[in-house]
Amino acid sequence: MKLKITDFANGGYGTGSINGKIVFVENALPNEVVEIEIVQEKKGFIRAFATDILKPSVYRVKPKCPYYLTCGGCDLQHACYDYQLKLKQSVFVSTLKRIGKIELNKMPKIVPSERQWHYRRRLNFKCKNGKWGFYKRSTNQFTQIDECKIADKGINKFINNNRCFRNMRVQVDDYGNVNIDEMVMDLGFEQPLFYKKSAFTQVNRDVNLKIIQDLLSEVHSINPASILELFCGIGNFTIPLAKNGYKIYAVELDLSAISSLKRNINNFGLKNVNVVKRNLFESFKIKDGCDLVILDPPREGAKEVAQWLLKRNIKHVIYISCDVVTLSRDLNIINSKYTIEKVKLYDMFPQTHHVESMVVLKLNKD
Numbered sequence: 004m005k006l007k008i009t010d011f012a013n014g015g016y017g018t019g020s021i022n023g024k025i026v027f028v029e030n031a032l033p034n035e036v037v038e039i040e041i042v043q044e045k046k047g048f049i050r051a052f053a054t055d056i057l058k059p060s061v062y063r064v065k066p067k068c069p070y071y072l073t074c075g076g077c078d079l080q081h082a083c084y085d086y087q088l089k090l091k092q093s094v095f096v097s098t099l100k101r102i103g104k105i106e107l108n109k110m111p112k113i114v115p116s117e118r119q120w121h122y123r124r125r126l127n128f129k130c131k132n133g134k135w136g137f138y139k140r141s142t143n144q145f146t147q148i149d150e151c152k153i154a155d156k157g158i159n160k161f162i163n164n165n166r167c168f169r170n171m172r173v174q175v176d177d178y179g180n181v182n183i184d185e186m187v188m189d190l191g192f193e194q195p196l197f198y199k200k201s202a203f204t205q206v207n208r209d210v211n212l213k214i215i216q217d218l219l220s221e222v223h224s225i226n227p228a229s230i231l232e233l234f235c236g237i238g239n240f241t242i243p244l245a246k247n248g249y250k251i252y253a254v255e256l257d258l259s260a261i262s263s264l265k266r267n268i269n270n271f272g273l274k275n276v277n278v279v280k281r282n283l284f285e286s287f288k289i290k291d292g293c294d295l296v297i298l299d300p301p302r303e304g305a306k307e308v309a310q311w312l313l314k315r316n317i318k319h320v321i322y323i324s325c326d327v328v329t330l331s332r333d334l335n336i337i338n339s340k341y342t343i344e345k346v347k348l349y350d351m352f353p354q355t356h357h358v359e360s361m362v363v364l365k366l367n368k369d
């Protein structure tokens with residue numbers, strides 16, 4: 004069936020419509036005419052795959068990877084890089100409007116990734132008969148791979164030199180170590196941060212450094228007396244902020260991240276950080292006498308934190324997010340009390356539809 008693609012939606016889908024029903028099409032870009040194969044039909048929408056591109060977009064490029072769209076990872080390799088950035092900006096704005104009911108008065112800037120390939124320092128592999136691979140999107144159909152074009156080259160070397168024996172995460176650190184128990188992250192300080200290999204770290208080193216730089220500059224302009232940092236992990240933001248003299252109350256659930264953070268605080272000789280363990284997905288009690296909350300939740304977002312913020316009068320909030328849907332949901336909750344002062348996007352995940360963002364909010368006067 005032939006379909007005209009009129010728009011682009013979160014998830015990396017070109018969209019069109021059949022008899023008034025929206026169709027989400029994988030492997031399709033706005034303004035293309037494509038031949039589609041329907042993958043799933045639901046009451047409110049259709050999911051399809053573009054099997055043939057009858058009229059290609061001027062922004063279409065040949066995907067680099069032989070496993071593209073069969074491995075379940077990348078979903079934007081068929082668009083040139085500048086256009087990927089444009090698509091991410093417009094999807095961010097439209098999702099914020101649709102779910103968050105928030106209209107931005109200008110398009111947010113997006114910081115590109117220096118590396119468009121081989122930027123990922125962590126990947127979760129599937130393993131079948133000793134072979135490394137991934138599952139095709141929304142299935143458990145195994146695709147064996149020899150190389151991942153977005154993985155750090157150290158990860159590719161590791162999977163080529165080792166047989167897998169179970170599904171596992173492979174990660175490389177800033178010194179080139181792969182999957183050792185204690186890994187290091189170099190933030191440009193006199194010594195690195197340490198973390199256990201199970202703990203969360205941002206996947207794209209260069210973009211992470213840019214986020215830290217921007218976060219520091221936002222915090223300097225707020226100049227808070229104390230900061231409540233939620234979902235702090237191993238201290239990726241905590242350590243740079245604390246080294247700049249800010250008093251921080253850092254909150255995290257994962258015990259291995261907490262122990263790495265405590266070790267990092269100790270190594271840097273910092274006396275201005277308190278660390279507490281809390282589950283921020285349940286109702287929680289924490290000290291709230293601060294004038295800035297920084298939160299960087301996982302994809303699930305931070306609904307409970309948003310509801311908690313509504314009941315307080317904390318002057319400033321900086322929300323860092325890797326998922327525009329949950330971000331929009333949470334901003335919709337706190338929007339009645341806060342004004343968005345700044346939004347910036349970061350292309351942490353080139354070749355995929357995902358985008359990282361930083362939203363700076365200020366408590367309304369009344």
Ligand SMILES: C[S@@+](CC[C@H](N)C(=O)[O-])C[C@H]1O[C@@H](n2cnc3c(N)ncnc32)[C@H](O)[C@@H]1O
Nearest residue numbers: 203234235236239256257282283284299300301
């Ligand atoms: C996106 S990461 C951010 C970590 C850190 N800010 C960084 O830049 O590396 C989210 C963090 O939230 C933590 N986390 C996940 N679920 C949580 C929960 N329910 N309560 C508190 N922390 C949680 C994870 O362990 C992870 O460290």
